[in-house]
Amino acid sequence: MRYEVRVIGSAGQGSILAAVVLATAAAEEGLWATQTATYGAAMRSGVSLGDVVISDQPIDFPKTTNLDAVIIQSQEAYDDMVKGKPVRLDPECGEQDADVLVNVKPGALVIVDEDLVQCDLDCNMYRIVEAPIARTAAEVLGRRQVMNIVALGVFQVATTLQFDKPLISEESFLKAIEKSVPSRFIDLNKNAFLEGVKIGQQALQKA
Template sequence: MGRTEIRICGLGGQGVVLAGQILGRAAVYDGWNVVQTQSYGAEARGTTAKSEVIISESPIGFPMIRKCDILVVMSQEALDVNVKDLKRGGLLLIDEGIVKDVPKVNAKVYVVPATKTAEETLGERLYANMVFLGVLNKLANLVRDESMEKAIADTVPKNAVASNLLAYRKGRMLETFTLLHEFFGSRSYVGNEHLSPL
């Protein structure tokens, strides 16, 4: 049974819910069963927020993630809280500028200048979530590229489609992220190995 569980977390206002929503929609376009859930505080921004996406061949019962295959973190606090839930051999993407203290984990750890790229390319750090989606799909190949782009176009407001697509493509093309820590255990996460090809 093919199944990949992804958690994207950070602070409210960073767009982690939107990123999860777009990834989930893209996976539905590709024909998978998908559940996307979110958790956030009562405040509009500033408190921890997380978004979870389960992509599966078979129908999905329990909708929450206990252990994730992929963890994307956009704040130090989110990393501290969520790193324990990453599966052995999983994939961890962390924002270079916002996360300082990276724990030793049994996972493939990438440091991604997502916020920096968003600021340099579009002058707005709020596009960091799209940069992350680009890097994520490049590394893990979760959905077809055109599905992700369609999902972005179908999700964000019309006047923001171009800038979000630009940030996503920047993420896909990003070469500067670094593999910080390679996992040498029994299983290393290489792409979307749980899902059989379409």
């Protein structure tokens, strides 16, 4: 089993931290993982991403080539993932046209923020989960900054669309949060993750 995930968003949305927590959770689960990031200009502006490869055995190629899941946190990140011009911005596209994501497998899990991202994907091609991620972070937790961890909660539940049970357990994620964030933010982030699980479940019921 080789499972590739990308967390992508605008700089400052914590995409890399989310990827680190995800990879740590995989390790807690007893799975092998690699986590790579893009450095350079993207660290301060524009789009930033963290990639994770998860496997039940040691991993050969550490970077992603064909994603099984992608968590998209902002519109510019979405546009960045789309092959060519997004249909939203292309006057020549009609209602029936759909976006195609680069380096993403057919059948892949696509998690998007329903308020921040206009998503024009073909729902027969991808398993799309739309949830109010940033809104939950802001309104329920009082901190928009934890939207990345809310998104991980959604992801945790949503992997049931691809596997019989979640790829990584809630417990492993909670342990990973303890290991990855400063101690004074642990409770906040754990709550963020659990709220993410909740809205993830609701989104799956809707779908």
